[in-house]
Amino acid sequence: MKMSEKLISAKEVEKHTTSDSCWVVLYGNVYDVTKFLPEHPGGSKIILQLAGRDATEEYDPIHPPGTLEENLKPEAKLGRIDPQTIAKTSGPETKEEKEEEGPPPMESLLNxxxxxxxxxxxxxxxxxxxxxxxxxxxxxxxxxxxxxxxxxxxxxxxxxxxxxxxxxxxxxxxxxxxxxxxxxxxxxxxxxxxxxxxxxxxxxxxxxxxxxxxxxxxxxxxxxxxxxxxxxxxxxxxxxxxxxxxxxxxxxxxxxxxxxxxxxxxxxxxPGKRELDEKQNFKNATKVASGVKTDDEPSRPGGGGVGQQLFFGxxxxxxxxxxxxxxxxxxxxxxxxxxxxxxxxxxxxxxxxxxxxxxxxxxxxxxxxxxxxxxxxxxxxxxxxxxxxxxxxxxxxxxxxxxxxxxxxxxxxxxxxxxxxxxxxxxxxxxxxxxxxxxxxxxxxxxxxxxxxxxxxxxxxxxxxxxxxxxxxRDIFNGGAGLETFGLWDKVKSKL
Structure with a gap:
């Protein structure tokens, strides 16, 4: 850690969970993303659901390297999260523990x-x-x-x-x-x-x-x-x-x-209405109402989900x-x-x-x-x-x-x-x-x-x-060639 970087406690980060003041932790760094909320391609709701906590696990798999630097100004980085203030939790099997079990032998999968x-x-x-x-x-x-x-x-x-x-x-x-x-x-x-x-x-x-x-x-x-x-x-x-x-x-x-x-x-x-994907957008979202958006943010169709986020724009x-x-x-x-x-x-x-x-x-x-x-x-x-x-x-x-x-x-x-x-x-x-x-x-x-x-x-x-x-x-389209708008049908071959 650079000597000049400020350490910020987890409790301080947890206070900033609204559209007026939104902080997130990514890769150990604390960012103020309030001004970026209306610009986020996936909508402000996606970020607000992660506000006040470490969003690295959700962020990393869907953002190529360099995305932070391209979209946030340097001053948005407030400092580093103080590791001494992060609560240690124990719960059900983690993704990492699940990975350690390993997949079955690939050759045993036949189709x-x-x-x-x-x-x-x-x-x-x-x-x-x-x-x-x-x-x-x-x-x-x-x-x-x-x-x-x-x-x-x-x-x-x-x-x-x-x-x-x-x-x-x-x-x-x-x-x-x-x-x-x-x-x-x-x-x-x-x-x-x-x-x-x-x-x-x-x-x-x-x-x-x-x-x-x-x-x-x-x-x-x-x-x-x-x-x-x-x-x-x-x-x-x-x-x-x-x-x-x-x-x-x-x-x-x-x-x-x-x-x-x-x-x-x-x-x-x-984007199509992909309901299984959209349902994921409502999980663990108790802090944020489904219709929330900033004042200058355009409306988005559907319930969200990865598909809706990617297609916006x-x-x-x-x-x-x-x-x-x-x-x-x-x-x-x-x-x-x-x-x-x-x-x-x-x-x-x-x-x-x-x-x-x-x-x-x-x-x-x-x-x-x-x-x-x-x-x-x-x-x-x-x-x-x-x-x-x-x-x-x-x-x-x-x-x-x-x-x-x-x-x-x-x-x-x-x-x-x-x-x-x-x-x-x-x-x-x-x-x-x-x-x-x-x-x-x-x-x-x-x-x-x-x-x-x-x-x-x-x-x-x-x-x-x-x-x-x-x-x-028997079931394919049977309404005629319909190519007359591109020239007489008897001339189609020469046109190609």
Whole structure:
């Protein structure tokens, strides 16, 4: 401790718990955050719930290093907490004690459901609720996976499948798997290894990783130990304050040896109502009324939760006409559009090639609009109404992947790659980096088994002949191509 630093007693800190005078302890330092309350992206209530006490455990997993320095003036730091004044408590088993028990051997976990079950037991409840939650009644989340069970496989025999190659190319980069880690926020909520642990796991399999705009580590930290040739993408949520997004794009541009593309997320211009996540916001909140906010603080929808906090400030005014030209001014990296739900928007995306190199068919893992169609439906729509899209841009999908058979079915329908988000987070929660490695190991092995039993040696050989989609095709959109607003249908092919 520096000689000039003031020691402040815990009892003194406990007096400052209102919007007029709010102190918190972080990493042993005492901060006066009163003036910052209305500026906090998650709202003042989140901080006021932690006022007058040590907030490090809640703060650390969701804030990358440097956040304090960026948002608080130096004078906000009042001194150090006097360790002699902190009451020693004994209670139920702590998280640290629970960690000491250790996870089960990763090789004993045979599928992604078992990994999720272990993660649920080991992670803090707040982390589980954020990862697991989906919007409203979670119908879309459940259906994302259920629909794959409605697609049947058509194995061929008398085919030499001794060798099985799961490698492919994405945006011109060779990767070891047709499986990528989709942008998954707040990884350190579930385990200290965080996004960097996911990156190290991906390196073992040559898998691509898209790093979340809301990662709990800085992009520099995540890619610090990257393997030679390892491929990363950066997810972008455009902010109302465009300068913030422009600064992040500039930062990513400077790391283009690692970041090969930008994923512009479109499927969540507003946060979904994730009730499991929001419920966490009311726990241990007896000191603060649920509707409290400072006088100059904008209103926030819903009950809060990590999801609501992260989305506050996200722009909802993006358009084809304005946003893509704006992006072109600030980066020449390839653009991947995440959150395409319909064949019409896939068609429009293809018309913006070569700036747009790929789309990710996604409904945000069921976390935005409940009862939205699963990505498999959109794949079938594209095949039916505008199959030329597959030749113009790459089509990726995410949502609902639990088995290697799910991966193969998506690839057979024309997807170039399949993304997993929750699976990576639950792998992390189950065993840190080793848990993510086990997750990818299971998916790779199951994918190889499925390919061999279909009589396929390479992912490029997969096609509609390997699956029966009759049950699913009955339910896809049947309202016509709807592309006449982009030109006469008989001229569509030439326009692409």
């Amino acid at each position: 992604l459901n078992e990994i999720e079950e272990v993660a649920t037991k080991r992670m803090p409840e707040k982390a589980w609720a954020y990862y697991y939650s989906a919007s409203d009644d979670q119908i879309t989340k459940s259906f994302n996976n259920a629909v794959y069970k409605e697609i049947l496989l058509r194995p061929r025999v008398f085919v030499d499948c001794t060798n099985c190659d799961t490698s492919t190319s994405l945006l011109g980069h060779r990767v070891g798997l047709p499986i990528f880690v989709a942008p998954a926020a707040m990884a350190r909520l579930g385990h200290p290894d965080g996004e960097a642990g996911i990156a190290r796991a991906c390196a073992r399999f040559g898998a691509l990783q898209v790093i979340s705009n809301n990662a709990s580590m800085t992009p520099e930290q995540v890619v610090a130990d990257a393997a030679p040739g390892q491929v990363f993408g950066w997810q972008l949520y455009v902010q109302n304050d465009r300068a913030r997004s422009e600064a992040m794009l500039a930062r990513v541009n400077r790391m283009r040896d690692r970041f090969k593309f930008v994923v512009l997320t479109l499927d969540a211009p507003a 996200t722009a909802s005014d993006l358009t084809w006409k304005v946003t893509l030209p704006w992006l072109a001014k600030h980066t020449d990296l390839p653009i991947v559009l995440k959150g395409v739900h319909t064949h019409e928007d896939a068609f429009l995306a293809a018309r913006h090639a070569p700036q747009v190199k790929a789309v990710i068919l996604s409904n945000h893992g069921g976390r935005a609009l409940d009862t939205a169609s699963p990505p498999v439906y959109t794949l079938l729509e594209i095949r039916k109404y505008c199959p030329e899209v597959f030749d113009k841009i790459e089509v990726w999908v995410d949502g609902g992947i639990k088995r290697g058979t799910d991966v193969v079915k998506a690839l057979a329908l024309g997807a170039r790659a399949v993304g997993v988000g929750r699976a990576a987070l639950f792998g992390l929660g189950a065993g840190g980096q080793a848990g993510v490695e086990r997750t990818l190991e299971i998916l790779k092995a199951e994918t190889e088994t499925c390919m061999r039993l279909l009589g396929v040696q390479n992912v490029s050989e997969l096609g509609p002949r390997h699956i029966n989609t009759s049950k699913v095709e």
